[in-house]
Amino acid sequence: MGIKNLTKLLGDHAPACCREQKIDNYFGRKIAIDASMHIYQFLVVVGRTGDQTLTSESGDVTSHLQGMFFRTAKMLEVGMKPVYVFDGKPPALKKEELSRRVERRGDATEQLTEARETGGDADIEKYSKRTVRVTAQHNEECRRLLVLMGVPVIEAPSEAEAQCAQMCKEGLVYGIASEDMDSLTFATPKLVRNLMKPQTQNLPINEYDYDKVLEGLHLTPDQFVDLCILCGCDYCGTIKGIGGVTALKLIQKHECLEKVLESMKESKYQIPDPFPFDEARRLFKEPNVLRGEQVPPLKWIAADEEGLVKFLVGEKSFNEDRVRKAVQRVNAAKSKSTQGRLESFFGAVTTKKSDTGKRKEPEKGKGKAGAPAKKGKSGIGKK
Template identity: 90%
Template structure:
């Protein structure tokens, strides 16, 4: 779910915290990716027509593998270094929200059955998406795929977004690729949204800077956590009638959520019972994550072409020619990303000549531009 109304609140009250980026700007960057969110998107969108999804010849769903393979290939081809982080055990405080999601899926299943009986195509499309669930098998197949692609995988002890944020804080990655705004509540320095949306959707990449979020809202980090809880998050119920603007005004006035709630006593706002805001606050500020020496090493290796062909073509009925071509482009691009990133920081290298004392640009000085240009020839997500 993320944080309710936070995107609009930041757009209206802290516009300087977000800037539009181009995919080329992430050439050579290490980016942590919330795996489960991406897998869910692929199951909902990739190759879906009504309640039909992409499947192998044996009938296994392959939408998640199709999306994961080609999106990751595109990221690698343009010079990014993705690392996928998978969810671990959810916090006990999130069980109520997870139960609500199961209930909503059950309701959607009933509505989908009715839509099929009446032949309402629009309703079939809508309710079939609501029945989607990421299973352990989906996760395991994507882990196998990513390792064959030479992309590191991290198993979070609990919430993937919290683990991504920790990796960003420790400087292991540049930022987080996620659509959920609660990544900012975990204090990630950089949140990147819409990173690999298809260009046909004409959706800009938005990069949020955590320090500028606090500056724009005129809040401390503790107050920002309280604001997010008051807006509505996965760990607490919501207070009816409290939107983003009202929540911001209340936190700016009272400073602490305890004092905000005290001001509501006997008023028009009804506080849910229970409302475990202190536990929610602790989960955001002290999440269960791997830190320091317990963090696995991140290594990007050459993709295993034959292993991918065996898995995707032999087991999952992918088109062999498309798979091989994508792998070959990925392997060709991997060797360029490191040098390109250095040049983007320091600019072309200048060499001082021995005879005139003047400086001139070497012939290789425009390498970064060439690499970025080549990186645009990406692979889109299409039906097999």
């Protein structure tokens, strides 16, 4: 679910926190990705279209593998270094929200059947999304795929987004690729949305800067967490009638959630019972994550072409020619991007003849033709 109305709130009250980016700006960047969210997106395609090209010859759904394979290949081809993080055990406080989702899936299945009979495309898409569930098998198959692609995989002890945020705070990655805004509630320094959306959706890549979020809203980190809880999150119920703007005004006025709730006792707002905001606050501020040396080393290695062909073609009925060509492009791009990153820092090392005909070594700190060393495309070092 994420944080309700946070995108619009930031657009209206902290516009400087978000800027549009080009895909080229992520050349050489290490990006942590919430694996389950990407798998969900790929499965939604099947639920919406029923396209049989997204199943194997035996009828098993393969859209999660097709989506994961070709999207990850594209990331690697443009020079990005993705690391996928998988969810562990959900916090006990989130179980109620997960139970509600199961109930909604049951209701949505009936509504989807009716929508298909009446032919309403908008309703078909809406209810299809609600029936989708990422299973343990989906996760395991995607793990196997990523390992064969030479991409690092991290198993989070609990929430993947919290783990991604921790890795970003420790400087292990540049940012998080996620569509859920609660990544910011975990205080991730950089949140990247729409990073690899299909071009047909024509959505810009948006990068959010956490420090500028706080600056724009005039809040401390603790107050921002309280704002997100008040807006509505996965760990608490919502207070009817409280939208993003009202929540911001209340936090700015009363400074903390305890005082906000105290002020509501004589108001029209009905606080849910229970409303475990203090536990939700703790989960955002002190999540169960791997820290420091607990995080396995992040290594990107050459893809196992024959292993991928055996898995995707032999077991999942993929087109062999497409798989082999994609693997070859990925392996070539990995080698090219490594050299490109070196040159982006120091400039291409060249020599030139002096007036006397002798070869002259370039000066330190200079690149080609004695020019100042080139920086990366963003002008700063890469993580």
